[in-house]
Amino acid sequence: MENSAKQNDVYAADGDTRRKILLILLERAPVIASDIAEQLQLSTAGVRRHLDNLVEDHLAEAVSPRQNPYEPKMRGRPAKTYRLTDKGRSIFGHGYDSLAVAALTTLREVGGDDAVRTFAKKRIHDIVEGVAPANTSEKSIEDTAKSLVEAFSNHGYAATVDAVGNGLQICQHHCPISTVAAEFPELCEAEHQAVSKLLGQHTQPLATIADGHGICTTNIPLTPIKHS
Template identity: 60%
Template sequence: MTRADSQSSQQPQDPPREQFEGRTRSDILVALLHHGPSSASFLGEHLGLAAAGVRRHLDILQAEGLIEVTGPRNGSQRGRGRPAKAFALTDAGRSQFGHDYDTLAALALTALRETGGDAAVREFARKRIESIVADIQPAGATEESIKKTANDLVAAFSRSGYAASASEAGTGVQICQHHCPISHVASEFPELCEAEHRAISELIGQHVQPLATIVDGHGICTTNIPLTPIKRQHPQDPGQGRSGS
């Protein structure tokens, strides 16, 4: 073997084209998971790829049933012209990120309800969400404190597979969960979602507003947190009106 042949054999080889393209399509799915419905141009800018190449991958993902055309959202508006086509994950696309234990979880909760009733399911849901947000400090009275707790919630939910984000919207902060690892189970056991909303409300220290949920067919779960506190009286606070019920 010549010296040139030896050096050539030691040089790293480029990955096969099929492997590269598969990785690109995986990156597109992850981008759609985090950003919601998006156009080819938005995905191209986000991933550093040409829009034409992204469209080819989108066609393949759509043919495989992993994405679908939906209403315009991220980066899909072309000035005053017609909105660009936007793409979103289908249920099959979301399943790529993990729904392996849905059936087992649903069976376990069904058995729990049969043996312990609705109260047992609610207690399970409470303990589950408490384990997710265990290290989060409750918010104080200031906007900065509320925003910090909201960001801490986003980090905790993301660690548990929710692909969460937070953004300011109007006079509040919105927590968005772009993926719900328990969505199929939660559709049968709404106590799971109710426990999440209750935990967010308790940590923020005020009423929060669920605006959309994946369980109800929306692309994301959105919870609005007003930055102007809506004070809630404790049931034992003096001066609280009594309904007599």
């Protein structure tokens, strides 16, 4: 009986670690095993075992790391990076995709494209409601970007913001409406417009989950918009 109880504890611990790794892959991918190990304070070998199991279960996949052109090339084989598969992302939910697509299709048939755009603007307004617009200072822009990331994360987007080059980069590691957005790009367009307006900056969408990428990435050069 005692051995059985200990075994169950091990299985429970494994399940908890597995969930934590899945969440890190959702929020920070692509990521290497040693970075996950450092964040969870586990051995790299133990994390690799979990990653191998996730790959075997088709929940994660190993991808070739991208070489930063501004960094010197390192000798030796680069470490594997990992990210979630579509199956892995589905664990975190995609909302009522079929119902939403059907509803928006009907809305377009009844009210046309303008009706869909109006819906998209209302939806993003509800998500970012309460986020204070930035002024022209970089500190204010960074604070607004952090507030946007928090608002998106509260709605299931697992968003992060990082300083990149001469600007900021907002990444959404999960999109709860990706299937719907693939058919109705007005949803993404309204989102980019809202972000640009609140930050007072031009935005450069680099990739979207709706288009088949593993992450939604928006670049924000810290250059104020000049109004004519």
